[in-house]
Amino acid sequence: MFAIARSAVRSRASAARFSLTATAASIHTLPKLDYAYDALEPHISGEIMQLHHTKHHQTYVNGLNAAEEAYAKTETPKERIKLQAALKFNGGGHINHSLFWKNLAPTNAGGGALEAGPLKEAIDRDFGSFDKLKEKMNATTAAIQGSGWGWLGYNNATKKLEIVTTANQDPLLTGLTGMPRRTAHAPIIGIDIWEHAFYLQYKNVKPDYLKAIWNVVNFKEAEKRLVEATQ
């Protein structure tokens, strides 16, 4: 799954060329979770995890496969252009959720535990403290006007961790940092703020969801991504 993120970050064009011009349609599949549906309770309910995985993510997988099958059959630019929205939306949905499941972990498997190491150092360096990171990321994510994702991303140009957001199912490739400037980021931690990610449990109270999710963030995975991004 990390290979998907890596190729998406490094070379969107070549990744697209690989999957879309293959003569046999590539078949994406729903990745399994590394933990039981109720393993993130009480922070994220089993009901949400099951729906989110087996319904929402599955729908992106199915939609992506259908769009790619249709693309393989197209003969004209006009036909291909018509499929762009479906490829972008479902491709983004598949990538984003695949990354999301891996960046969560049960508390008895290290979820919520930020240990000493390169990630903690980078957080302290770029945000002052872990608490300040959480505060800023929660405020930024809660302020998204619609559906989308809050990200902690590594900016390879500035060599810093930055908080960025993406709309709808746009993956983190270029994040808006609040300045009118787009730069490439590697996704380190992503938080789904689509209402389906929390509504059954937290209703309209987004801040409670955002406070709770930090208890199940998989910091080991986040650190792995940071180390790879900085190599």
Added chain:
Amino acid sequence: MSQHTLPELPYPYDALEPFISRQIMELHHKKHHQTYVNALNAAEQAYAKASTPKERIALQAALKFNGGGHINHSLFWKNLAPSKSEGKGNGGVIADGALKNAITQTFGSFENFQQQFTTATLGIQGSGWGWLGVDPKTGRLEITTTANQDPLLTSVPLVGVDIWEHAFYLQYLNVKADYLKAIWSVINWEEAEKRFTEATSGARL
């Protein structure tokens, strides 16, 4: 300065059952719409105090989002009504008249219109609204969508359907199609006809 306020619903919170649950209506009205009202008031108050273009520009997103949210939801409560099929009101029934004719002429049949509206609304990639609107100059009906809380500007809104997940998730979970099938039973076609007549009456603005 005058403040925006949350409009009252024209019906009790449970009046649209079983099509839209009381729980959803309460949260949607008292929490979501109220939040747009509060935030719009805050943004307008801040705007009144702004003294530089930079400060005003910084408020644009809040004014657009919360202004749109307030308008869209205010229109939405009025374009719903307790259902005729439950014996609670006139919701879900379109009377013979100018609007029904226009729908049949434009879309072939009322069922075709419903199908197209549903397909368009289901196709929204994120949060947003499905709309039936009318061009006041030509009388042409259009089915269109807007993203997030963008209001309908390209035509006069006759019927709007909220497809943000908070509008249906507690009752319909991920099955948007079931929500869109159900909501037809509580669409207030009397209100839609009123808006249609007003928009196409030839009044010079």
